[in-house]
Amino acid sequence: MKIVIFQPMLKQYRMPLFDRMGQLLAEQGHTVRVVCGTPPAHEISKGDNITTSSGICIVENSNWMLKGKLHFLHHALAHILWADFVITEQANKHIHNYILILFRFLGFKRFAYWGHGQNRQGNSRSLAEKMKKILSTQCDWWFAYTQGVANYMAELGYSVSKITVLNNSIDTSEFKRQLALQSLDKIAQFKGQLGIGENARISLYCGGLYSDKKLDFLLKSAVEINQKNPDFVLLIVGNGSDKAMVEHFVKAHPFIKYLGPLFGEQKALAFRSAELFLCPGLVGLAILDAFTAGLPLVTSNIQNHSPEIEYLQHGHNGLITEHIADEYAQAVASILGNSDELIRLKINALESGSQFSIENMASNFVGGIQAYFKSKALGSV
Secondary structure: OEEEEEEOOEEHHHHHHHHHHHHHHHHOOOEEEEEEOOOOHHHHOOOOEEOOOEOOEEEOOEEEEOOOOEEEEOOHHHHHHHOOEEEEEOOOOEHHHHHHHHHHHOOOOOEEEEEOOOOOOOOOOOHHHHHHHHHOOOOOEEEEOOHHHHHHHHHOOOOHHHEEEOOOOOOOHHHHHHHHOOOHHHHHHHHHHOOOOOOOEEEEEEOOOOHHHOHHHHHHHHHHHHHHOOOEEEEEEOOOOOHHHHHHHHHHOOOEEEEEOOOHHHHHHHHHHOOEEEOOOOOOOHHHHHHHOOOOEEEEOOOOOOHHHHHOOEOOOEEEEOOOHHHHHHHHHHHHOOHHHHHHHHHHHHHHHHHOOHHHHHHHHHHHHHHHHHHHHOOOO
């Protein structure tokens, strides 16, 4: 069978997934194309996009209109006509999705959605979200990021028998390798260069610096944690629109160290130096970096987390507090003051990280494709 997977752009972190899927599907006699667009302007600055074709991934030109709210992918129709089965991101903005819906209505093509199910950072009452809810069931199969997304689609009336749970992940194998290379001497040197004492209790934030991450809340909480435990140190790693706010704040609070974006060995050293991963705002795939390093994650119960928040089990591999700075600070200080509880959480975090691997995600994805073809052969789709 000929399979097309549409993506709005080709992200570096997705390449291991597509490479692995291509191998597995080829072994079963299938041919797959991952057809990606070129990124809009606001995505280019992130520096994590691949803009040339590679392996089974084909990069076509894109036109992004209405400030990114409408996406026209060149040659999408030709790829649809070539394919026996199409898998596309569930989003209103893609013009090729409406072509797929029309062709499905005419009985000409079969296709599947994959994604979040709903925009957790959007307005659920908006016309766009209402439209998305209606269109999300107009497909022949569903590849859900997480079990929670699958449950949401079932609530909309979509058949559970046609949903595959992917357990969305990233390839953490290189990060594991980098973590293993960092000796105690290297960690001590890293701390020394930052002026961090031997008795410091270090926590880490690593991710984008933008409003959804609630960095103002994190900084306020950090001050309260330091008041409760003067040995507390917070490392902040990343870049983004709130960078200036962070830089201004740390000038007055030397126990907070802003390190900018880190990669490779330096990123691994930051994670190996820390005991907790603090992210009171939006939690996404960064949770897997935390768990891979054996760091329990402490967040708050805001409404706009990405689906990967489901990987956090309160009291098992991390904590979820109310979105109140005093309560968040108290939770962190309490963990740091209870060595037995901290060790238990760290062991569980490390074990959780092994469950959500890119290999498992690829296997789940290919298994779902197999299940679709089997159902089609039996006439149930």
